[in-house]
Amino acid sequence: MLQNTPGETSTEADELRFAAELSRSFASSDNVEATVRLALGNAMQALKVEAGSLFLVDEAAGDLVCRASLGPNSIEGLRVPAGHGIVGRSVSEDRVEAVEDVSRDAGFFASADAASGFVTRSILCAPMKVGGKKPIGAVEVLNKKNGLPFDLRDRDILQVMGNAAALAIMNARLADQLVEQERIKRELELASEIQRSLLPPADPDLPIQGINRPIREVSGDFYDYFALPDGVIAFCLGDVSGKGMNAALLMAKTAALFRCLGKTIRAPARLLSILNREICETTSRGMFVTMLAGLYDPASGLLRFANAGHLPPIVRKPHGGFRSFEASAPPLGILRDVAFPEEEMRLENEMFLVFSDGVTEYRYGDREELGPEGIDMLLGLSEGKPLHDRLEGILTELNSGGWRAKDDITLLAIDDSLAGQIWRRVPSIASAESRSDFMFGLTIPAEADRLKLMRPVLAAAGKAAGFSDDEVADLELAASEAAENIILHAYGEGQRGDITLAVHRLEDGLMLRIRDFAPKVDQAKIKPRPLDDVRPGGLGTHFIRAVMDDANFIPLPDGEGNLLELVKRRKKD
């Protein structure tokens, strides 16, 4: 606090004390509401008036709003049209207005008095502004308590005060904005975290991997995959138009719908149709989603997909080079009744890649966009590495100097050559025999008309293993019976799936592993029939046990299907 010093007049001391008080209190005030009250209180105290009010320009509405009002009657909240009243004139003409007798000023905004019941005699009004900018409002004081008119000194005090208050209000507004920005940032971080949790957890055992790098906190891109009970993997990758929060919310909705529908609908085209209708019905106009959805069977390499306006995927050969597909249908959310064509293929150790345009539109300086050729080239740098590392490698390569991202980056890859490894992993659950014992493996759809295709190959293997014709016939019979049981009982009516047969050579015979991908079968219910009963049920199981030396179910984790191991040894001479 400043002390009065001898030689100064009391009014000068008052003014200095007032100025010091003002700057100190403004400095400690950090919100607009508190600051306007403080400014007004200070002005009324300094000028010894009956009442006062502070108006701020409402940028949106274009008028002035009373944000603080002190005195016998409050007019807080009162709106004065721009240019109206003495306060409006002070702001629009950017000058201090002093009116000795308002009844003689045509501009006086009498409705303020009418609203408050206060009788205004004289007004002093000063615009509040910072530097050369337009005023942000005005502070006005009414009726000096001593009844005298406002003098020049009053004008100077109010003008200084108005500018000081303007600065304080601007600061408080900035502080408010910072707080708001901080809040939005925290919310975005939270949204980003939730979004990441919608992506599937990376599973190094699956032959499918994805990555997503949003350019902002939240992303309009997404991907998902999950294994169905028979081992088939459902997957999708989508890109919502636009960026930011509305895109992120539509992304969350689409991803949730896919995860729910994808577990029951085993036709990518039909799934996209249902999603499309849902998004058309409930999404704000102008937003749409490009999306590719598919099914991949790691056991057979079969892949089916449908594409709603998304970039064509590529199929990359094991050591580079790729083929692409035509994009054929519009994005989701545009036309309600659209059919989405389906593509079907069998991957032969190839890689199936889906990506968002954020990847292909990457540019190096002013050069051409990366394109699918660039993805193929970048994957060539990481042959032999784990799939997820290879996708990360693409990002690392893009981030290393010169490349500019414009959009979210999302990649999903299925590596069929890994699926082979995973299938071979399964027999290792049952025994530690080396791979050199492995003669061949094959996959047939669980259909009655495919059994005859399996038998000749097995017969050839039996002959090669030194079995007699009768024993070879036994092998064919046992394998067929096992497959028929799978068709009739494991998959059952209306269910489709595959049967895999793996044949291993033993020192004195053969081992057959026959697997399905159906829900777990209760082994206790599988019993050979009593032989005095002529009814056919259970006969197949009886045949298997009769002609093979060993027949055992190997326990698999839930959801991995059923695995039957059969062993036949050569008869000793």
Next chain:
Amino acid sequence: MAVAGITESEGRLIVALEGEIDLEQAGAVRRALLDALKKGRNVLVDLSQVTYIDSSGIASLVEGLQVAKKQKSDLALVAVSQRVRRVLELARLDKVFQIHTDLAAATAGTIPGGAGTSGN
């Protein structure tokens, strides 16, 4: 197709089967046998051209035999190969079915399952 043809000879219907009789063909075999039995005749099932049979095919033969017995007609097997016989033995059905070595033997005997019957 598993059912090569149906012919009539001396009051019996001869259902000739061929190829591999597994889950895929068992339904057709079953229908052929039941159709033949519906005509009330004694039925001979010619298995000479059958190269493979498993429990599905056996089930069709068993069902045919059960229907035949119920309606007091007969269903007998003819020309059973070593391979088919092995499967019948595994099912312990080799004694349940009448088995004739060939069609001549099957039609020669006035009493089916009599002199021409080949069993173990």
